[in-house]
């Protein structure tokens with residue numbers, strides 16, 4: 222796990238060999254300890270270079286080992302002994318030096334980085350802090366403000382920025398190991414005392430307290446409810462105010478608190494869930510690593526509304542030429558200006574030039590006949606989409622992939638109107654599509670494995686987190702949203718207010734409560750869907766009992782809000798009031814309060830005091846319950862896929878893992894007990910009836926989430 226060679230007759234070259242990222246597993250730590258001992262005790266060796274195999278220095282601690290008991294040599298004393306050694310040690314950084322990997326480099330006396338390397342202390346993103354001396358050494362090297370920023374955000378820096386900050390001594394475009402060996406030879410016999418970071422004093426800013434206070438406030442606003450960034454601030458404060466020996470103790474104490482916290486477990490679960498999501502498998506046996514995606518060089522986007530514009534930008538900025546189609550000249554011109562503006566702003570932010578030459582705008586579908594792939598992003602109307610797909614089927618060459626950005630309509634019905642159902646697939650982007658990271662790749666029963674592989678690979682190229690899901694109304698994300706938002710509106714009937722529910726959900730960690738989110742998305746969309754499904758509007762049978770539709774409980778309050786022309790932020794009124802149409806500053810509206818009171822008295826509902834816990838339990842357990850049904854139905858292959866969708870598409874707090882991980886942490890027995898309790902109280906709400914899978918898992922002793930798959934006996938997977 223660490224290879225030892227003697228080069229240039231006097232330099233010990235230690236190479237970490239633990240693919241794919243040379244993480245510091247117990248075997249690697251053991252290897253480092255052994256090879257360093259050999260190097261330090263061999264009189265022929267005058268200097269040491271540490272590097273990593275396969276172009277990667279080190280990706281940090283082996284995160285998988287965090288789940289088990291600590292084995293192998295502890296990292297901290299090992300690193301201290303490298304720093305204390307009497308022979309110069311040079312880190313040759315290629316690829317990445319992250320977390321424990323950068324901490325290893327910080328105990329080396331010199332650091333040489335390749336020009337393409339990235340460095341950082343991302344522990345905070347895993348619910349931890351850099352506890353192998355990182356919080357104490359980095360501030361001594363680059364000062365408190367810069368170290369605080371890097372440690373509390375986990376941001377990676379380029380080697381050029383690392384050089385400016387003083388993290389590395391030299392950046393090279395040559396073979397970094399060879400450069401490091403030459404550097405090491407020159408360093409022999411130079412004094413090492415000033416190169417031992419733990420021995421340096423911290424350059425402390427005069428306004429330390431104000432700085433720490435400002436950063437703490439920023440964290441409380443941006444990383445609401447997260448423990449790790451606040452612990453990082455405390456550890457850096459220790460570096461600034463204590464000698465190294467005490468600071469390091471404080472670092473360990475803070476790490477111990479974080480290490481065993483639910484937040485660290487959730488964030489580490491998220492790390493692997495995100496990587497697992499790309500690994501799809503079909504019932505046919507075809508899977509992500511044995512199906513070759515097609516290369517996509519050109520694409521078309523039909524419809525230049527909010528979604529179409531974001532999709533066009535996402536394609537063009539990764540070098541794909543885009544033909545954007547609109548149905549009328551004025552709309553096309555507006556779309557053109559918006560797309561160009563978005564692409565220019567995006568390029569400026571990334572420090573690259575905008576790829577405007579890749580864009581073409583047209584009014585004619587005829588222009589699409591030679592593209593590799595089309596993404597339809599027209600209005601969410603099945604008849605309209607079918608017409609577009611029929612037309613594309615006639616116009617495009619037979620190998621063109623046809624994709625729909627529908628947010629919930631039947632992808633197979635669209636495939637059915639074409640001459641190539643195997644090349645039809647859903648690509649459900651989230652708004653704004655050039656910003657939101659999530660892409661649901663909706664596999665119809667006839668989508669070929671090559672089509673799925675191509676859509677997934679295109680998503681990755683567009684820097685999206687892509688999750689393959691099956692075809693059912695609402696797919697995964699929007700299907701689960703219904704029971705969640707239904708519970709919120711039932712709670713309004715019973716006595717809660719939108720602001721109370723939103724506050725509870727936001728305190729839980731959601732980016733936005735359900736009502737603020739609906740105001741942002743626009744309330745008219747759901748209203749139209751409810752009218753089309755006969756739940757509200759003139760088609761509802763007047764003999765229908767109030768507050769019941771289609772044999773189940775129904776809350777008409779959202780319809781009443783829309784009937785008043787309150788469609789959310791865009792109209793300046795919704796569940797909240799805003800300063801102006803398009804405003805974002807939500808204020809509670811007495812008119813909504815009034816509407817709720819009138820409604821309750823009309824139906825003789827006596828408002829009751831609703832606790833925060835009831836809001837959380839009803840909304841989130843109904844959400845997870847639908848997730849269990851989705852797993853049973855084979856619409857999602859794994860709970861991890863659902864959790865990734867909720868984190869990246871619906872603002873579910875990452876430090877809670879996602880709805881399924883949250884359910885597992887709360888305890889499946891409790892989730893089942895609460896659902897049974899609420900279903901008894903509301904037997905006409907089928908979403909509260911515990912799913913068979915949940916019952917089965919509880920009956921099997923509530924296995925850990927990674928084992929749920931073994932209990933899912935899906936009749937037929939929709940993937």
Ligand SMILES: CCCCCC/C=C/CC(=O)SCCNC(=O)CCNC(=O)[C@H](O)C(C)(C)COP(=O)(O)OP(=O)(O)OC[C@H]1O[C@@H](n2cnc3c(N)ncnc32)[C@H](O)[C@@H]1OP(=O)(O)O
Pocket residue numbers: 241242244280281282283284285286287291296317319320321322343344347349350351352353493496497
């Ligand atoms: C008990 C010991 C006490 C130690 C005390 C010191 C504490 C130190 C704390 C740490 O060091 S925490 C770890 C900090 N490091 C990170 O957060 C880096 C995580 N990795 C990444 O960001 C990326 O993987 C990468 C290194 C930038 C490479 O990205 P790339 O897109 O090229 O590949 P991936 O698909 O992300 O990863 C490939 C493969 O490798 C697995 N993996 C990556 N990093 C680790 C790791 N640190 N530990 C374990 N496994 C890792 C990843 O899961 C992929 O494998 P999979 O099978 O496809 O899931």
